Amino acid sequence: MTIAITPTQVPVVVDESKCIAEKGCTVCVDVCPLDVLAIDLVKNKAFMKFDECWYCLPCEQDCPTGAVSVNIPYLLR
Amino acid sequence: MKRILYRQLKRARVEITNRVVVTRVLTGASGEVAAVMGFDCRTAEIVVIRTKAAVLCTGAAGRLGLPASGYLMGTYENPTNCGDGHAMAFHAGADLANLECFQINPLIKDYNGPACAYVTGPLGGYTANSKGERFIECDYWSGQMMQEFYNELQSGNGPVFLKLDHLAEETIQEIETILHTNERPSRGRFHEKRGNDYRSEMVEMHISEIGFCSGHSASGIHVNARGETSVKGLYAAGDCASVPHNYMLGAFVYGKHCGLNAAAYCAEVGHAAADGDAVSAERERILAPLARSEGLTPYQIEYKTRRLVNDYLQPPKITRKYQIGLRRFAEIREDMQQMAASNPHELMRAMEAHSILDCAEMAAHASMFRTESRWGLYHSYVDHPERDDANWFCHTLLSRGANGEMAMRKKAIEPYIVPVDEEERTAYQRLRVARTAEAA
Numbered sequence: 001m002t003i004a005i006t007p008t009q010v011p012v013v014v015d016e017s018k019c020i021a022e023k024g025c026t027v028c029v030d031v032c033p034l035d036v037l038a039i040d041l042v043k044n045k046a047f048m049k050f051d052e053c054w055y056c057l058p059c060e061q062d063c064p065t066g067a068v069s070v071n072i073p074y075l076l077r
Numbered sequence: 078m079k080r081i082l083y084r085q086l087k088r089a090r091v092e093i094t095n096r097v098v099v100t101r102v103l104t105g106a107s108g109e110v111a112a113v114m115g116f117d118c119r120t121a122e123i124v125v126i127r128t129k130a131a132v133l134c135t136g137a138a139g140r141l142g143l144p145a146s147g148y149l150m151g152t153y154e155n156p157t158n159c160g161d162g163h164a165m166a167f168h169a170g171a172d173l174a175n176l177e178c179f180q181i182n183p184l185i186k187d188y189n190g191p192a193c194a195y196v197t198g199p200l201g202g203y204t205a206n207s208k209g210e211r212f213i214e215c216d217y218w219s220g221q222m223m224q225e226f227y228n229e230l231q232s233g234n235g236p237v238f239l240k241l242d243h244l245a246e247e248t249i250q251e252i253e254t255i256l257h258t259n260e261r262p263s264r265g266r267f268h269e270k271r272g273n274d275y276r277s278e279m280v281e282m283h284i285s286e287i288g289f290c291s292g293h294s295a296s297g298i299h300v301n302a303r304g305e306t307s308v309k310g311l312y313a314a315g316d317c318a319s320v321p322h323n324y325m326l327g328a329f330v331y332g333k334h335c336g337l338n339a340a341a342y343c344a345e346v347g348h349a350a351a352d353g354d355a356v357s358a359e360r361e362r363i364l365a366p367l368a369r370s371e372g373l374t375p376y377q378i379e380y381k382t383r384r385l386v387n388d389y390l391q392p393p394k395i396t397r398k399y400q401i402g403l404r405r406f407a408e409i410r411e412d413m414q415q416m417a418a419s420n421p422h423e424l425m426r427a428m429e430a431h432s433i434l435d436c437a438e439m440a441a442h443a444s445m446f447r448t449e450s451r452w453g454l455y456h457s458y459v460d461h462p463e464r465d466d467a468n469w470f471c472h473t474l475l476s477r478g479a480n481g482e483m484a485m486r487k488k489a490i491e492p493y494i495v496p497v498d499e500e501e502r503t504a505y506q507r508l509r510v511a512r513t514a515e516a517a
Contacts, residue, residue, distance in 0.1 A: 033157050035119075057263050075151065
């Protein structure tokens, strides 16, 4: 049976104008307990790759430039 | 906490291997620890680490039941803690204790974080029914508290709420500071989105889905006072180890015991050799989903398993439902042969789905074995509604039988070091607030 992709709005938003991943920063990626943040290798910016968020906030709190904001996942809020 | 821990590890020059998901503890010829095995969740590289001893500290099984929201990671426990350690211990041949004593929490509805009535208690907050009345004497959670919560809902007085709106402004501000910065930093924004202000509205609570946890409950990988499991060289600490109500403090204490004892053990023994066939079999099991380009996704398998856990295992427990549940789980076990993963991260979720299914089966077997009710809602068994100390004042141990099946047996309770007063023995039975006759 073939696999389909279903779009979903993810809880974590990265303000690309503030993100410094292109300078080598990976703080948000490193600190996520679910390993769902990643660096987009084309844009060189962080983003939430999988909708598997615990809304725990270290990504937002540890980001050195305040680029990361966490929304409560839609299914909960 | 993690930052402090990390600094200490760096100072002590502890070698850290990150991003490797351990799936199995491999044993040698005499059943002792020989190696741990897993894969890198970024590259899917298979990793086998020879070791004389291992300490399991994988936390609670927090992705067992499905939350009311339906969001797989919207759990009370950190969702990375999905019962991998419990599954690993089982497959390594270790005993697991009292898995029928489920963790069921009084949580903020949908958010699934703790309402923390017991944190607000000293400041005047309390658990209330829909009329704003207290119905339990003590807000500290326990199986009996959850039973009273359940009874209150059944009697039509629900939902149950956390009541703070009678408190002074300064008190509420203090509560907000504690709860919204320390316990769960995102709680404040959840309430804000909902227009929930502690000053004007009670906070809706609900009975959570089930899990295994020793911190908030009393089950887990069986350990003795030295942190040893029943497998030589295997230790366990924290929420995955069966030290009831040990929380973070107990995790650190047992972590220390396990570390010291494991080190002493290593000094005395040689390396065991892991069985080559076991390594190959596990390598095959791990990589299988990556080899499939079509099939069921880990998301589908996990969602369905956890939904079935809710349907059939959520207390009050009924034997007939448990029997049906086990049949459903067996079907999913078959479906695992079709599970496909398209990248190493999905592979991690696929392996977690295996552990979750293992834990679901363990929860079912353990529950059906203890033919009495105990621990309030945690093991509220409709077919055996009374507590039966004559036959069941004991631990239960679940372990792997000769054919890989889940086998149950009893273990006697050790003599108490600190005796319990007669008065205290019945404390849980006096949890409900007694209502005296009131004038109309």
